Amino acid sequence: MHELSLCESIRDVVLTAAQGRPVTGVTVRIGRLRQVVPESLLFCWDAIRHESARGDGLLADAEMAIEEVPVTLACANCGKQTLVEDDLAMLCPGCFATAVEPVTGTECLVLTVDVREAGADRAGIADHAAAGAGMGS
Amino acid sequence: MGRFHRHADGTTHAHDDHEHDHEDHDHVDHEHVDRHHDHDPGGHKHGLGPAPRRGGASPEHPEAREREVGDHSAYETGTTRVAVLTSIFAENDRAADGNRAAFDAAGVVVINVMSSPGAGKTTVLAATLAWCRDAGIRAGVIEGDIETSLDAERLAGYGAQVSLLNTGAGFGGECHLDAPMVAHALRRLDLDSLDVVFVENVGNLVCPAEFDVGAHHSVMVYAITEGEEKPLKYPVMFRACELVLLNKMDLVPYLDADPEDFRAHLARVNPAATVLPVTSRDLTSYEPWFAWLSARLPTRG
Ligand SMILES: [Zn+2]
Numbered sequence: 001m002h003e004l005s006l007c008e009s010i011r012d013v014v015l016t017a018a019q020g021r022p023v024t025g026v027t028v029r030i031g032r033l034r035q036v037v038p039e040s041l042l043f044c045w046d047a048i049r050h051e052s053a054r055g056d057g058l059l060a061d062a063e064m065a066i067e068e069v070p071v072t073l074a075c076a077n078c079g080k081q082t083l084v085e086d087d088l089a090m091l092c093p094g095c096f097a098t099a100v101e102p103v104t105g106t107e108c109l110v111l112t113v114d115v116r117e118a119g120a121d122r123a124g125i126a127d128h129a130a131a132g133a134g135m136g137s
Numbered sequence: 138m139g140r141f142h143r144h145a146d147g148t149t150h151a152h153d154d155h156e157h158d159h160e161d162h163d164h165v166d167h168e169h170v171d172r173h174h175d176h177d178p179g180g181h182k183h184g185l186g187p188a189p190r191r192g193g194a195s196p197e198h199p200e201a202r203e204r205e206v207g208d209h210s211a212y213e214t215g216t217t218r219v220a221v222l223t224s225i226f227a228e229n230d231r232a233a234d235g236n237r238a239a240f241d242a243a244g245v246v247v248i249n250v251m252s253s254p255g256a257g258k259t260t261v262l263a264a265t266l267a268w269c270r271d272a273g274i275r276a277g278v279i280e281g282d283i284e285t286s287l288d289a290e291r292l293a294g295y296g297a298q299v300s301l302l303n304t305g306a307g308f309g310g311e312c313h314l315d316a317p318m319v320a321h322a323l324r325r326l327d328l329d330s331l332d333v334v335f336v337e338n339v340g341n342l343v344c345p346a347e348f349d350v351g352a353h354h355s356v357m358v359y360a361i362t363e364g365e366e367k368p369l370k371y372p373v374m375f376r377a378c379e380l381v382l383l384n385k386m387d388l389v390p391y392l393d394a395d396p397e398d399f400r401a402h403l404a405r406v407n408p409a410a411t412v413l414p415v416t417s418r419d420l421t422s423y424e425p426w427f428a429w430l431s432a433r434l435p436t437r438g
Contacts, residue, residue: 002312002344009225017221024216028225035343035373089369090376090406098408108226108347113219 003040007048010110011059017113023062025114031069031105038066061116071105229348232316236323236351243328244435245277247336249352251374253367254340257384258358259288260417261426262337266295268427269333274434277334279322281314300325313344316351332434342367346377354433360385365398372406380411382426387416 014026026045030036045064052059071084077097084093084105092100224230240247252258262278269276277298280289293299300322302314319336326334336352338345346355357378359367362385368375375381381403383396400412413429415422 002341002347005312005315005344005348006225009228012228013221013223013225017219017223021217033373034347035371090372098405108224110221110223110225113221115217115219117215117217 003036004044004047006036006041006108007044010045011048011052013110014062014113015058017110018058018115020058021115021117022058022060023113024116025063025065025112027065027067027111027113029067029069029107029109029111031102031107032071033102033105034108038068041066067111069104069107072103073100074103075100226347226349229316232320233349233351236316236320237353239323239328240334240351240353243331245328245331245334246354246434247334247352248430249336249338249345249350249355250358251338251345251355251378252340252358253342253360253363256340256358256360256363257417258282258337258340259291261358261382261384261415261423262335263291263295264417264420264423265335265426265430266292266297268423270296272427272431275330275332277326277328277331279314279319279326279334279336281318281322282337282339298326298331312339312341313348314338314350315348319350333430342371342374346374354379356380356382358382358384359399361394361396361399362388362392365394365396366402368399368402368406375403375410376407378407378410380413380426380429383412383414385416386414386422387418 010026010028014023028041030038030041042064045062049059049062052062072081073084073090073092074081075092075095075097076099078092078095080092080094081103082093090100090102091098236247250258250262259282266276266278268274276295277300278292279300279302280292281302289299289301302318302322314336328334336350338350355378357375357380359381361383383399386396389396396414403410403412411429413425415426
């Protein structure tokens with residue numbers, strides 16, 4: 001399962017960004033060339049949330065939103081950029097040249113992470129900052 | 138990368154100690170604080186800590202994104218939207234760069250071997266290891282796709298160093314090798330005494346292409362029995378390889394699949410790829426593959 005591996009990577013990125021705070025939302029941007037099935041990604045993310053709920057719970061409430069990006073190909077032959085609707089073949093829809101490069105559609109990013117600011121967590125981070133380790137600013 | 142710690146009192150925090158040496162580094166230091174629910178005007182002081190930075194309109198934080206923050210009024214405390222913009226593969230790519238540096242330091246050429254299940258990858262690898270042994274080429278194998286323990290015994294019989302990865306141990310099993318797994322397997326190989334390492338990836342036509350393991354070359358073993366149209370169905374995978382070993386060519390007379398149609402479909406997604414037909418029924422069919430390999434191995438004095 002491709003999507004489960006991706007969700008494990010997303011989890012690591014999200015936990016790093018959240019710095020110990022509970023996460024309420026995650027937005028990811030995935031290009032269609034990644035061949036990710038959004039329903040499978042959400043299903044696997046639910047597995048990650050359930051796993052979290054059995055542990056520290058930081059991701060238990062983390063809803064995922066997926067921003068899908070269609071494939072756009074730039075053609076070296078005719079110079080056009082074309083949006084590819086269905087067929088994933090690396091072929092210019094205008095002139096059928098194969099000298100194409102994807103301009104969009106290969107994205108695979110965590111965009112945003114929403115975290116809950118609880119009083120206890122804030123104090124904990126403050127203690128940590130006071131101890132000199134800093135918060136990366 | 139930040140490291141998470143859990144203290145005895147149950148609090149967690151991260152040390153943001155990573156190096157900013159990657160384009161997709163974590164933007165935690167640009168954290169955008171957007172508190173929606175300051176119910177108590179005098180609250181949220183919490184004494185010792187630094188005040189959170191209020192959300193400013195910096196280029197990384199367009200107003201549109203701020204408006205996406207939902208209403209979390211059920212909570213007594215506010216919600217912060219952290220702009221992350223980190224590649225999901227950032228951590229893997231860092232580990233892959235580390236692997237590549239280790240391979241380069243030892244002067245080893247590393248070939249990532251991908252396939253679908255049942256394409257005959259282990260058979261091709263066995264023939265390749267036998268050729269390496271006879272040619273005096275010191276080979277290692279990182280084996281991530283053992284179907285049976287017989288496969289491992291078979292490969293170990295050619296004098297190659299073999300490092301086995303138990304890919305079934307992960308949460309739900311693994312569908313590919315990633316760079317940290319390969320880094321782990323590397324510790325069981327003596328790279329300085331090797332010329333070439335083959336990474337036998339998990340048989341899968343989607344996932345292995347996504348995870349850079351730090352190899353110098355990617356090769357696919359594809360059986361003509363799988364049909365001629367798969368390149369169009371799995372373009373990412375077929376774009377990720379520079380050479381396709383078209384296996385089981387001895388079965389072509391019994392199939393509808395036409396190798397020329399396969400070549401045409403492959404050219405639509407990866408016009409630069411080389412196709413070399415092979416069959417285990419005729420060991421001379423491997424010779425172009427061995428020549429391709431020889432041309433990419435370091436010359437030893
Ligand atoms: Zn064109």
